[in-house]
Amino acid sequence: MTESHNGHSTLPKNPIKHICCIGAGYVGGPTCSVMALMCPDIKVTVVDQNLERINQWNSDKLPIYEPGLDEVVKKCRGRNLFFSTDMESAIHEAELIFISVNTPTKTSGNGKGRAADLKHVEGCARLIAKIAKDSKIVVEKSTVPVRAAESLMHVLKANNKPGVRYSILSNPEFLAEGTAIENLMKPDRVLIGGEETEEGKRAIESLCWVYEHWVEKDKILTTNTWSSELSKLAANAMLAQRISSINSLSAVCEATGADVSEVARAIGLDSRVGSKFLQASVGFGGSCFQKDLLNLVYISEKLNLPEVAQYWQKVIDMNEYQKSRFSQKIIECLFNTVNDKPIAVLGFAFKKNTGDTRETPAISVCKTLLDEGAKLNIYDPKVSGKVEKSQIIMDLTSPRITDFPDEVKSSIEIFTDPYAAVEKTHAIVVCTEWDEFTELDFNRIYQSMMKPAYIFDGRKILNHEELQNIGFHVITIGKRLNRIGLRTFGNVPQQ
Numbered sequence: 001m002t003e004s005h006n007g008h009s010t011l012p013k014n015p016i017k018h019i020c021c022i023g024a025g026y027v028g029g030p031t032c033s034v035m036a037l038m039c040p041d042i043k044v045t046v047v048d049q050n051l052e053r054i055n056q057w058n059s060d061k062l063p064i065y066e067p068g069l070d071e072v073v074k075k076c077r078g079r080n081l082f083f084s085t086d087m088e089s090a091i092h093e094a095e096l097i098f099i100s101v102n103t104p105t106k107t108s109g110n111g112k113g114r115a116a117d118l119k120h121v122e123g124c125a126r127l128i129a130k131i132a133k134d135s136k137i138v139v140e141k142s143t144v145p146v147r148a149a150e151s152l153m154h155v156l157k158a159n160n161k162p163g164v165r166y167s168i169l170s171n172p173e174f175l176a177e178g179t180a181i182e183n184l185m186k187p188d189r190v191l192i193g194g195e196e197t198e199e200g201k202r203a204i205e206s207l208c209w210v211y212e213h214w215v216e217k218d219k220i221l222t223t224n225t226w227s228s229e230l231s232k233l234a235a236n237a238m239l240a241q242r243i244s245s246i247n248s249l250s251a252v253c254e255a256t257g258a259d260v261s262e263v264a265r266a267i268g269l270d271s272r273v274g275s276k277f278l279q280a281s282v283g284f285g286g287s288c289f290q291k292d293l294l295n296l297v298y299i300s301e302k303l304n305l306p307e308v309a310q311y312w313q314k315v316i317d318m319n320e321y322q323k324s325r326f327s328q329k330i331i332e333c334l335f336n337t338v339n340d341k342p343i344a345v346l347g348f349a350f351k352k353n354t355g356d357t358r359e360t361p362a363i364s365v366c367k368t369l370l371d372e373g374a375k376l377n378i379y380d381p382k383v384s385g386k387v388e389k390s391q392i393i394m395d396l397t398s399p400r401i402t403d404f405p406d407e408v409k410s411s412i413e414i415f416t417d418p419y420a421a422v423e424k425t426h427a428i429v430v431c432t433e434w435d436e437f438t439e440l441d442f443n444r445i446y447q448s449m450m451k452p453a454y455i456f457d458g459r460k461i462l463n464h465e466e467l468q469n470i471g472f473h474v475i476t477i478g479k480r481l482n483r484i485g486l487r488t489f490g491n492v493p494q495q
């Protein structure tokens with residue numbers, strides 16, 4: 001086979017001229033925006049069935065907050081990047097289609113609460129089959145269970161028209177929210193899985209050609225479809241496992257006098273382990289870790305591998321334990337009752353630099369406190385804006401946590417100013433590691449709070465000694481602090 005002028009053995013000069021991405025969410029939006037920026041010779045159209053979302057993508061206030069995203073969109077929107085609800089035209093003209101729709105955990109039926117719900121992916125396959133008049137490369141971008149490509153192909157083939165052929169690729173996205181643009185511009189690796197047939201290889205080469213516009217060849221990994229699908233689940237499971245491991249050790253630290261930050265540093269300096277993802281916290285959140293772990297547990301059970309399923313289930317259990325340990329400690333330290341007590345919650349997003357609240361540990365902490373009758377003043381730099389307020393209310397009231405959802409609503413107040421949020425509260429609970437929290441004027445805050453004033457630092461970002469000197473009672477994670485007024489999350493309060 002002769003090499004063509006783009007370096008790939010069987011491809012024409014510009015194998016892909018139009019890309020369609022179905023799903024304008026946290027994955028599809030940023031991924032395709034960067035792709036459009038890096039590939040000016042390709043027209044990229046991101047489509048979604050949600051008109052409001054598409055309107056936001058076409059406005060000055062994008063539907064998601066991600067550092068650097070505004071600039072990228074501004075540079076390409078209207079040039080070679082388009083957001084539209086006209087799925088038909090975009091699918092029709094595209095040679096390559098990304099499926100970037102959500103794959104939430106099933107809420108009913110077989111695998112309820114664990115298996116991934118592929119109804120949106122299936123919906124896309126049916127739509128593509130209906131519209132396509134020529135051959136397409138269909139790429140799974142959404143995180144899917146192993147062998148999902150098989151089901152996708154089944155739906156496409158069963159609805160096929162003469163002369164139309166499909167190649168299915170798996171190309172999972174590894175971006176992390178808050179650093180998405182950086183991750184997309186300089187990925188650690190790009191993973192492309194496909195079939196080993198001639199057609200499959202050509203499809204893989206075409207997608208490689210797209211990424212090679214800006215990613216070095218040696219960072220583009222090609223595998224078989226199933227390895228690619230499993231690698232995405234496995235990568236998230238292993239990252240989550242590191243966090244659960246260090247969080248489990250944080251409990252041991254509190255019981256023994258060791259300091260989890262020192263332990264993490266000592267472990268992380270071993271080059272075989274590495275230093276990243278060893279930050280003990282109130283627990284991990286986000287739309288991926290728990291969902292993918294649950295999915296892995298479910299798949300393992302289905303494959304009759306109960307020991308494997310139990311192993312990964314423990315990673316989730318440890319995360320639940322950590323969130324509940326932290327919440328219970330707040331109640332315990334506040335003299336075993338938070339009934340009618342105003343408490344300030346600083347940070348609601350599942351991590352800093354994002355407005356995303358999916359599976360945020362703040363939900364679990366707030367729900368526990370609300371169940372105990374607390375009044376919550378919530379402030380988050382990106383989630384407590386006018387538009388996003390309703391998100392917090394929805395997160396905390398559905399599914400219903402008490403018989404009186406209205407009562408719950410009246411117990412929550414959302415603030416756009418941190419100083420107003422902490423006024424007259426008994427305690428501050430830090431749930432997200434936003435940088436701006438470290439720069440707050442804690443002398444001023446202390447003056448405005450009820451006494452004794454408590455700070456529960458669920459992210460270990462504050463200067464505990466300084467806070468203690470001001471007069472705060474400080475409770476943190478994975479560290480027993482001996483000085484008076486400074487307590488750990490594992491200590492019983494001294495009254």
Ligand code: UDX
Pocket residue numbers: 173174175176177178236239243276277278279280281282283284285286287288289350351352
């Ligand atoms: C994750 C993966 O990192 C990414 O590769 C994948 O594509 C999607 O899922 P994301 O959920 O956006 O990304 O954020 P991540 O940075 O992984 O953080 C997840 C959660 O773990 C956050 O709640 C974060 O605060 C928490 N975390 C992270 C810790 O508690 N400790 C750590 O050391 C690291």
Ligand code: ADP
Pocket residue numbers: 022023024025026027028047048049050053100101102103120123124142287
């Ligand atoms: P993710 O984090 O995986 O990107 P999001 O929920 O942020 O998930 O985004 C998924 C997007 O996919 C949503 O905007 C949703 O409206 C869209 N979507 C889901 N199903 C379909 C479908 N069948 N056709 C078009 N868009 C869809």
